Amino acid sequence: MLLPQLPEDVLYHIFSYLDYKSLSRLSQVCKTIYYFVNRDAVWRRIAKDFLNTGITRNGTDIYHHIPLKERVKIAQNWYDGVCKRAIPLKWRTKLLPWLQLDGDVLFLSQAADIGVYPLRQDYGRLQRNPLKIYSGHNGDVCRFVLTDSHLISGGSDGKILVHSRRSDMTVELYGHNQEVNCLDSKDGLIISGSRDQTARIWTFTSSCRRDTIPMYDRVWSVGISPALSSFVTGTACCENFSPLRIWDVERLECVCSLGSEFRRGAGVLDMVFETPFQLFTCGYDTFIRLWDLRLSPRKCVMEWEEPHDSALYCIQTDGNHMIASGSSYYGVVRLWDKRQTKCLQFFQLSSDKVSSPVYCLRFSSSHLYAALATSLHSLDFRHNPIPIR
Structure with missing residues (x-):
């Protein structure tokens, strides 16, 4: 019996023993094997071990x-740091910009406005003129979130x-x-934190404030549990209590x-x-920390230290193995593999x-966008993808 004639469940089992390079070579045997190997079900196990495959x-x-096979190719570039750099947008005045990424649309705050920039799928570049602008603040936008x-x-x-x-x-x-230093919103609930040392809570059903919590310290970050x-608040740690409270x-x-x-x-x-x-x-204390909230008492179970002793302004994870962080000096972006303690x-x-x-930084499967004081930077990890043969 020839290999393509085997039952599909037997082929899945056989292919589960192969790594990504072997699978790609196998796909060149014939058209039947090619179409079978390119199925997401064949690549799903391998994709779980790579960075940022989704x-x-x-x-x-x-x-x-x-397709998962394409994502694995790009994930190898993330791991090796192979990318094409670009600066899609620049502005003259120093700002404190913030980003959100929603599919193929990037939201960027610049001073009092938030611009909506479609991403061109062919190159991943931004359309220079915003498709829409959200405004209404009398000062700079400090934070924003999307629902x-x-x-x-x-x-x-x-x-x-x-x-x-x-x-x-x-x-x-x-x-x-x-x-307002920080915001989060999930399922109709809004939490905000401010320099005025309070956290405030609203719901979409009422435009009135539901309640105010005195924090006795500046609130730098908030996060609502899924x-x-x-919810968790992170303060400036200028008082004699932990900056992180649930x-x-x-x-x-x-x-x-x-x-x-x-x-x-050591503010959060x-x-x-x-x-x-x-x-x-x-x-500010230069560490990324992972907290396990199931333990009693709840505690930090792993940490990663910024090697150049810089404060870390922002982080994002891929939901699996990768963390991306933004530092306070020289616009340094770092990629971390959670399975290692050293920077990748x-x-x-x-x-x-x-x-x-x-x-602020945000990433998709193929691009990372980072907002600095006078420019927006992009890293395209599809550039010169490493061939898998």
């Missing part, structure tokens, strides 16, 4: 519209604006007395504090919930003469 730890496929139907922004004027993505309607919430039962959504009571050995000033600047029980944080790759985006933090 297969999360729980098995969800984020980029299901892209399926709304864009929610917080500004240096203390305002929180809820923009409809389907119409021109904008609702202003009763904001803060000082600038389970929606709790709050119950219904009772608005502090459930617990995370960690006890933060030095003064960004946080990402990967699952309801896994929280990643970063900040780094990219310096600003020059030694003109240093800028990476204020």
Whole structure:
């Protein structure tokens, strides 16, 4: 019996023993094997071991519209740091920009406006003129988040604006007395934190503030758990308590504090919930930390240290093995493999003469976008893909 004549379940079993290079060579045997090997089911196991293939730890496929074989090729470039660099946008005034990526559309805040930039699928480049602009703040936009139907922004004027993505309607919430440093929103719930040392809670069903929590310290970051039962606040750590605290959504009571050995000033600047029980944080103390919220007491189970002792302004994960971080000096972006403690790759985006933090970064399966003080940078990992033969 010839190989193509074997039952499909037998072929799947045989191919499960092959690595990605062997599979690609096998696909050149004949057309029948080629079409079979190119199926996502054949590559799914291999893709789980690569960085940023879109297969999360729980098995969800984020980029299901892209063949897995192609994603594995690009993932090898992420691992090796092979990419093409570009600066799609520049501006003259130094800003504190923020980014959100939604499919093939990039949202970028510049001063008081948020521009909507479609991405060209052929090159992954930005359309230079924004398709739409969200405005309404009297000062700079400090943070904004996206939901399926709304864009929610917080500004240096203390305002929180809820923009409809389907119409021109904008609702202003009763904001803060000082600038809004952070925002998060999930399933109709909005949490904000401010320099005025408070965290505030709203729901979409009412434009009135549901409640205010005094924090007694500047709030730099907030994150709502995917389970929606709790949220986490990260403060400047200028007082004698942990900068990370978990709050119950219904009772608005502090459930617990995370960690006890933060030095003064080790504020938490960004946080990402990967699952309801896994929280990643970063900040002024130069560490990325992974917190397991299932343990009792809840504690840090792994950490990665920025090798050049720079504050970490932002992080993002791929839901599986990769972390990307942005540093406070020279526009340094680092890629980390969670299975290792040392940095995997780094990219310096600003020059030694003109240093800028990476204020925000976002990535897709093939591109990473980083916002610096005067420019937006892109890294295209499809460039010169490593051949798999």
